[in-house]
Amino acid sequence: MSGKKTRAVVLAAAALLLATVALPGSSAAEPPTLRATTASAPDLAPAATTCDTGASLQPSTSDSGPGVQRIKQRGKLIAGIDTNSYLWGFRDPATGNLQGFDIDLVHALAKSILGDSNAVEFLAVPTANRISALKNDQVDVVVRTMTITCARLLQVSFSSPYFVAGQEVVAPKSSPITGFDDSLKGKRVCAATGSTAADLLKQTSHGATVVPVANQLDCLVQMQLGNVDATITDNALGAGQVAQDPTIHLVGGTLDQELYGVAMKLGASDLVRRVNAVLQDFLANQWDTEYNLWLKPLGKSPGAPRVHYAG
Template sequence: MGRGTRTAVLTAGALLLGAVVLPGSSSADPRQDAVAAGQVRIGLAPKAAACDNNSLSTGLTPSASDAGADVQRIIKRGKLIAGIDTNSYLWGFRNPTDGSLQGFDIDLVHALAKSILGNADAVEFLAVPTANRISALQSGQVDVVVRTMTITCDRLKQVSFSVPYFNAGQQVLVPKSSKITGFNDTMKGARVCAATGSTADDMLKDPAKDHGATVFHVANQLDCLVQMELGNVDATITDNALGAGQAAQDPTVHLVGGPLDVEVYGVAMKLGADDLVRRVDYVLQDFLAHQWSAEYDRWLKPLGSTPPAPVPRFAG
């Protein structure tokens, strides 16, 4: 892609490019039905109704206005500052040939910059570790985080989110030689890797549900792949979309068992930045309708045949 963008790297990780051998998936997307049924609450403004399983998934009504303070700050600066991952193959990674940043999330950031600033390359990328995503927004270090970030009720208390742009779920990734078959008792005594501050990390904190596994923490989810390759851990729990990317890099690992939950990725922003949330939702409304399928085919085809794009729902 080779875009002329400025990148500041806050953390480093190995990028291991290997043969693309990935598990397939169905083109159907039942997770969207679960989202619509209220199992996940999405894109709420700080003053919206409480986050609960009975609420419909809604985002802020899109707006193309540039008048808000948060959007104006970006326009006056002349660039969008985006927190990203540089080590997630397919999503956000550095091309080892030319050093350019590429992936599904990277293209989404360029779409945001194009709409807000009229220039897709008016971006400063900051590589933000998983555990620092929220603090980077709260401190004003970045305007947006576009980093396969799952929308959760707890996170909605700390940051604002766009409507979802991808549906996923946690799953277990293991070496093909492993006897672990999923998130079950075959994990007893195993060393399981999870990124600090990730959904998997939260899941493994419950001793009643960890199946006797020991948690091994890393800064970024790709570090788990390195730890598995070194033999320091026996399994990884991560988003299946990210796990599929790791399997693309190393064909000796694969996903086992089924998805452990229903998750959706959103663009995260500072809590209360409603004008920016509406502007991002405006971009996503068009991105989901006209660009999403092409982006999936370009980057995420190894995950399986192209599913329908998430259907945005707006209110308020």
Template structure:
């Protein structure tokens, strides 16, 4: 089958090429609402500042700081700026993507950004959105390029020494995506000798580093996970390893690909902040308490029904928060 003929979803080849070009940029301001100097592009790798927990002693990385609606230095900085600067994705269908029909950023993660902005600033639209590829999420926080990252970011022991996380707002896992006709059956020996695309700085890359099953992947590492779908569609990769939630959204864009096998990890997404910004972490956890509340009528469930239920059916609610003393 000529996979070039399979390109569909939003925008076909032209739309995908545009999306990949945007994802390749290190840091791109997506929306400037009187952002001033805050909207300037910056780059360069970040340097970790401080240690939240050592990976060799980490047993419960999802345990975050208790929720609080109190202020603090990082919250006051956001209020003074009048905008929340959020690092997001603009290419992950249903999570954070620019809708080609109206040009607006939409998705499950975007709804959460809006809820945080409304709580801190009283206005859900008081946001400067910045598109960041997977590999730039942590440096963007460390270099003060964004206040928060809300971008399907997994909480784990490696990362909690580099950035601070809110309590978990979504549960996912790593999974394999491949063409329907492929003999690949999941994260197993059927990957041997196959070209597998993966995003740099992702937990999927870490998983392949531990056990690749003979897959060829290091030369197929890309800045953003959507680039992997394009490579798969063009026949440049045989499979993709990514979060199950993102894999489902990619399968929704192209009915010629499907999830293969079950998720082989259990992971939780959190809102990330700079390591020192504990007041902001507590405030985001306060937002999440309200966001989860109300059962089937909660803002979380509404966002789930609006954006994810069609591709990820059967989820009955958000993960329970964990806190540390």
């Protein structure tokens, strides 16, 4: 078996082993997983709309609204997360604990709303099921490197932005692929179903064959097995893949600028305002620490995003 395939098998075996770990505490017990589906309505709605993706509702610390009250009466925050994105939401193989930038943000939300950072129930949500999980009240929030787009704002509500990212190509260092260009012609390119990358490839594939997967980490395994030639994903997620496998790299530069936000059910304005109040403090007092803890592979910190409010 080649070295590349050996690494992939070890990675898959480690993931299988960690899936059986169930330790006490909200971050250590294995969260249930929503089954990935091939939904007829994708995460990105086809409607083309102009909007301000950087604006959200004015922050408020009021706990009197129905969305916040439901969480307080339940006594825990139900958060849709990713457990397969290194640096953002992943299971530490040494401790079995869920860790990452997004996981720490969820704990900050629980601390502010419920007074207990561990008053959280995590639910692992595949990329394509993020919006349906909110629509069906399976989760209160989705904190999962989710890009704010005009199309998504027709389906869910978003907090103010908490991170700036961009789409980029990930490929083996030995590959002739130079970026999102004609070097992809005839190649197999991986993207998570319902992701911004998948939508980008629908618009133009540069002659590539698109290989859809449930989660972006699946693309890393597929590259290691030699089943795909490249991946398109957020550069913030791509940096996590590169940190896991030094034989691959980000190539060609970012294709756009995207803003990550906390997603909530459409119309849950009281919860949006409450989350924005938490984010206001998080961006001012915790963001730099979290970046230095988790996201150094992305390079020098760009600083927390500037936010503005409307309504």
